[in-house]
Amino acid sequence: MRWQVALLWLAACLLANPAQAHKPSDSYLALAVDGRAVNGQWDIALRDLDFAIGLDANGDAAITWGEVKAKHAEIDAYALARLRLGSDGADCPTQVTDHLIDDHTDGAYAVIRFRADCPAPVGVLEATYRLFFDIDPQHKGLLRLEYGGAASTAVFTPEKASQRFTLEKPSALGQFLDYGREGVWHIWIGFDHILFLLALLLPAVAYRQAGKWEAVAAFRPAFVSVLKIVTAFTIAHSITLSLATLKLISLPSRLVESTIAASVVAAALNNVFPLFRERRWAMAFLFGLIHGFGFASVLADLGLPQQALALALVGFNLGVEAGQLAIVAVFLPIAYLLRRTAFYRRLVLIGGSLLIAALAAVWLAERAFDLKLLTF
Secondary structure, X not given: OHXXXXXXXXXXXXXXXXXXXXXXXXXXXEEEXXXXXXXXXXEEEHHHHHHHHOOOOOOOOOOOHHHHHHOHHHHHHHHHOOEEEEEOOEEOOEEEEEEEEEEEOOEEEEEEEEEEEOOOOOOEEEEEEOOOOOOOOOOEEEEEEEEOOEEEEEEEOHHHOEEEEEOOOOOHHHHHHHHHHHHHHHHHHOHHHHHHHHHHHHHHHEEEEOOEEEEOOOHHXXXXXXXXXXXXXXXXXXXXXXXXXXXXXXOOHHHHHHHHHHHHHHHHHOOOOOOOOOOHHHHHHHHHHHHHHHHHHHHHHHOOOHHHHHHHXXXXXXXXXXXXXXXXXXXXXXXHHHOOOHHHHHHHHHHHHHHHHHHHHHHHHHHHHOOOOOOO
C-alpha cells in the first residue's frame, strides 16, 4: 500500500499545475553594467500583469496595445517597486526609458527598458527582486547579467530574492553549472515533457499479450526498454536543440508547442490502442526531435553568452538529461514493484494514460487555436 500511495503522490505532483503546461510564470531581467550605469530590460508576461493590476479594460479577454499603453505608469510603478538595485550599500535610482511589447514562446510580454545610476562605479551589484512573489510563490525572475563583455545568469525565487554579484568575468565552470541547473529545472517544471516521457515509460514494466497488459518477469527487460526510450529521446532532442540554438533551423513557436502537445496525446493513447507496440523508442526519437525545439526556445529566452555558446548549450542539455534521469530513477523502481498488481495495470497504466491523453488534448486545442480552456 505504501508504494501505491507513493505512485499516486508522484502522479499528483506531475499533474499539480496543468494549466501551466510548458512554462510557468517567469519574467526576464537583463542588466548590463557600464561603470556607474546599469542599463536594463525587463520582460514581464501580460497575463501576469493582468492578474496583478488588471490590463483588460473592456473585459473581452484580449489585451491590446492601447490597454497596455494606458497602464504604462501603473506597470512601471508596480514593477519597479519590486526591484531594488544597489552597490556598496547605496541604492541605484531607476528611471524608465522606453516601453515595448515582445512575443515569447508562451505569449506577449510587456518590455520595460530602464537605466539605474549608481553613486560610484559598480564593483558588486546588489539586486532584490520581489515581483509577483506575494501572489505567486512559484514565479521566478530569470536574470542575465552582462559586464565587460561577459555574461552570467541567475534565478530569483522567494527563497533567493536578494542576491549579490561580483562583477568579474565568470568562470567557464560557473557558466556551465548555471546553464546545467537551468536544464534540470526546465525538465522538472516542463509538464508536457514529463508526461510525454511518463506515457512512454508506463508500459516498460509490462508487455501486451492477447490484448492485455501482463507484468514482465524480471527487471532486465524493463530496464532495457527504459534505456532505449531515454536514449532515443536524448539523441533526438539533442540534435534539434543544437540546430535551433545555432540558428540553423527555426520553426514557428505555435507549431512546435502544438506538436509537443500532440506527441503527449499520441504516446498516451499508444498504451490503450497500440500502434508502435514495443517500438516506443521510435516514438521517443520521432517526437523527441520536436521537443528539442521546445527546449531551444527556453534556452533562447535565458539568453546565451556568445563567447561561451557551446559551453552553455552542453551545460543546459546535460542538465535536461540529469533532470530526466532523476525522474526515471524515481519512477522505475516503484513501477516495477507494482507491476503485478491490478492497481498498476488498470488504474495507473490504462487510467493514467487516458488521463494524460485528455489533458494533453486540451493543451493541443489551446495551443493550436490560441484558446484558454483551463483556468485553474
